Amino acid sequence: MKTDHYDVVIAGSGIAGSLIAKTLTRAGKKVLLLEAGLQAGVALDSDGAYNNYMSYLDRFYNAAAKVPNSPYPILKDAPTSNVLDVVKLTPGGPPPPGYLVQMGPLPFASDAVRGPGGTMLHWLGTTLRMLPNDFKMKTVYNQAVDWPITADDLRPYYEMAELEIGVSGEVSEQTYPDTPAPKAYFGKDYVFPMHKIPQSYLDTEIAKGVQNMTVKLNKRQYKINCISTPQGRNSTPNAKYPYRDVIWNKAEKKLKLTGLLGEKYDYNPVPSIWDAYTGQRCEGNASCVPICPVQAKYNPLKTLKRSNFDHLTIITQAVASTINIDEKTKEVTGIVYKRYNNPDSPEYTTGVAAGKIYVLAANAIENAKILLASGAANSSDQVGRNLMDHMVMLTWGLTKEKIYPYRGPGSTTNIATFRDGPFRSEHAAWISPFDNWGWSWPVFSPGSDVSDGLAMGLFGKQLRDYLNERLTRQFLLHFECEQSPDPDNRVTIDHQYLDPLGNYKPIIHYYATDYMLKSMEAAKTVSDQIFAANGIEDHTVYNPVTDAGYVTYKGQGYTYRGAGHIVGTHRMGFNKHDSVVNHEQRTWDHPNLFLAGCGNMPTLGTSNPSLTMTALTFKAAEAILKQLEK
């Protein structure tokens, strides 16, 4: 079966796919969107969207382990990674069960959602931009690679991304190391669409002791800088924010920010996809990961909903498998997909989606898999390589005074101090978000605290008092260490490992270089100083037996966890020998094939990648429109 001929065929309806679909259909282009997940998930009418989302919530409420993927359907025919499958690997042993075939020596610890809206359904919502030096790691620190674009090049696209996602934050508070002051870095009059989400009580209490304290690291002194974190969840609109939409300007051949409604009305936060009465403000439900119950947190279905549906066709339950390539012209001629009726049955029909231009937006691991399975875009031998994540080291302790965690979004403040600095020539940079949700991540609080209390023989008022003392003083700090690209951290495929539809399962090879281990050592030194200076009783335990991500460095043990930031597998670069795509996100090898998503990022920086990826996707959409209108 062959589809009609479209202007553009896109695989994947996460933010990259949805954003391209929206931008192109609104510019009048005919788009076909393939989505591997269930039909129900793409419902955008009021009743359908509401009922489907409520089914996600029910699944979440009923799940024993509230992991990031717990609200979303598990599909045998479109399987995905799950943090519950991340276990300690035995050297030389067979890979453990799970979608990712983990060859080690260390496990890759992040997961993804495979369904309409993609992994941003369970993102935390942090929307930090990358810093200027993040784009030139080779030049400045002789590490990794430079990007073919600079922070300045990306600025207009960052602004588009901040409108699309709906960022709440205070520009004036965004002071970063080795970066021009906010007025210079963001532009003199620039503001985010909404004011910042109020920082939590915990944040203000902790910051009292931490802000401006001096820590020593490798003989240098650093003054700690705690700042509010910009995020993609709805807050009070900023009356000074001028933009309402991003429009394709045919004459200038550019995407442009415009004020659609003029100056008259303030920016209106984008509500839930099921009605306009829900989700215009964050309500502090504190379950952002895995699911915002009111959709005050941005998700890509909000973008998809604003597409022009006269020009958009969506085929769901259609798993992109391979791409067809004309051997002579190197042009892509179709995306082969397998369409299932029942996600638990191995039966499927094969279709070929045909268009002028093709976009793979299926996530970094899936994109790499499809390219490898098709022998496509790989003249540089970089497809599947340089798989990265933030390696997250956690430290946790009890404060002297009660700080009342478990309120509000996951994180509203971060320590920006170690996001950049000369140390990057020695070890990785990191960002340290304060965590608002107690010790839930490392030790599954508050359930584990109840178990501990019961084990101590406590019940009734004594148990309540014990919990009251303990839960209210739980402090958790992250160290999200920027993983450096390494060609041996990679995705491969093998006929031995197939899913029920006969598509490849990704084989993952993953390890931590000394550059990373050294950053964990450094981060722990910083954590120790912060805890000691503020009377925080350290309860951090890195368990060599039970922690899947346990590593040692200079005789000390550390545990890393996945950040859900799957990046780097089809990097952007300067030429066809060093990379898979160019700065417009077009593959060097195939003139009508674009790749979208975090796989294009040559390095990771210390910001959560969603905002940067969205900015790059606007760049891709612009390049596609230019190519179509040539």
Next chain:
Amino acid sequence: MAGKHTRDDGTIRTLAELKSALQNAIELEHSTIPTYLCALYSIQDGTNQKAVETIRSIVVEEMLHMILACNILNAIGGEPAINKPGFVPTYPGHLPDSDNSFVINLAKFSRESVDVFLKIEKPATTSEPPKAKGYQTIGQFYQAVRIGLEYVNDNTPGGIFTKDKKQRAKQITAEHYYGSGGQIIPVYTIDDAREAIAEIVGQGEGIDDTIEDSDQQMFGQGIEYAHYFRFNELHEERLYKDTDTPKSGPTGDRIVVEWDAVYNMKPNPKMDDFKAYPELLEKVRDFNRTYTLLLDNIHNACNGQPDLLMKGVAMMYQLKYKAIALMNIPVPGTRYMAGPSFEFEK
């Protein structure tokens, strides 16, 4: 306090009459809210999804209309009065200054209450003259207000819209107000005022012989039906299709309305009814105190402290929890449950 300056023929000719009519508008919009909230809160959790969605969406739009009326009144130098005993209607009662042709109640969700809702939201017909007093439909009332605004503005040198900075800062904007479905419109000019009235009437009655409300046309929102037609879906237990008209009635899919999955709330309860039961009385009184505090909050927000509105959100949640708690308490010796009485209680 209603009707102090209104002419018998229902027209508006002076600034005082206009301010009085806009105060009436605020009271009119408010008077429907307790009525709708009782029906909404009486529906048992997890049932009647369509009815809950319908009533909730409409009641938050009434709240928007109330604030829009405050914005217009502030724009012409008035002072919305919201936290006075007379502001709260007595139930059973009539829409303030209407022709008293039907009675509104504090009552559970039922066929009878939906009948009343249809009367409240009934679209105006062209044959009825605009009237700010003795009106039959809310559309008639707002027509008179709009004509009055234009008349008084045209006949006042320099117009009636305030240029005073402090007075202009009393407008409630999108910074303070959200979740209403429609568009909060700050009012500084006659055009803004016209637009605000068009929004109120458009959401309630719909536009030009269609079943749709005005938000798509005015603000590019998704298609939504006007209040009357949304209630009519419950009444007829059948959905409208996009091709339906007011005349055709709903011809879409049947819906199930679970008329029995409702707390049997005592109609039009009063604190006096519970004198014999001090604990229950205290709970009703507590509800009323919260309600009165909320009116204080909205009053202050609309009189120069718009930031306060955000703090009212927590009180609105309190009100809901307290109302539902009451509906779970049987009134001794009757087949009824207690309920919120919406009385002014300092």
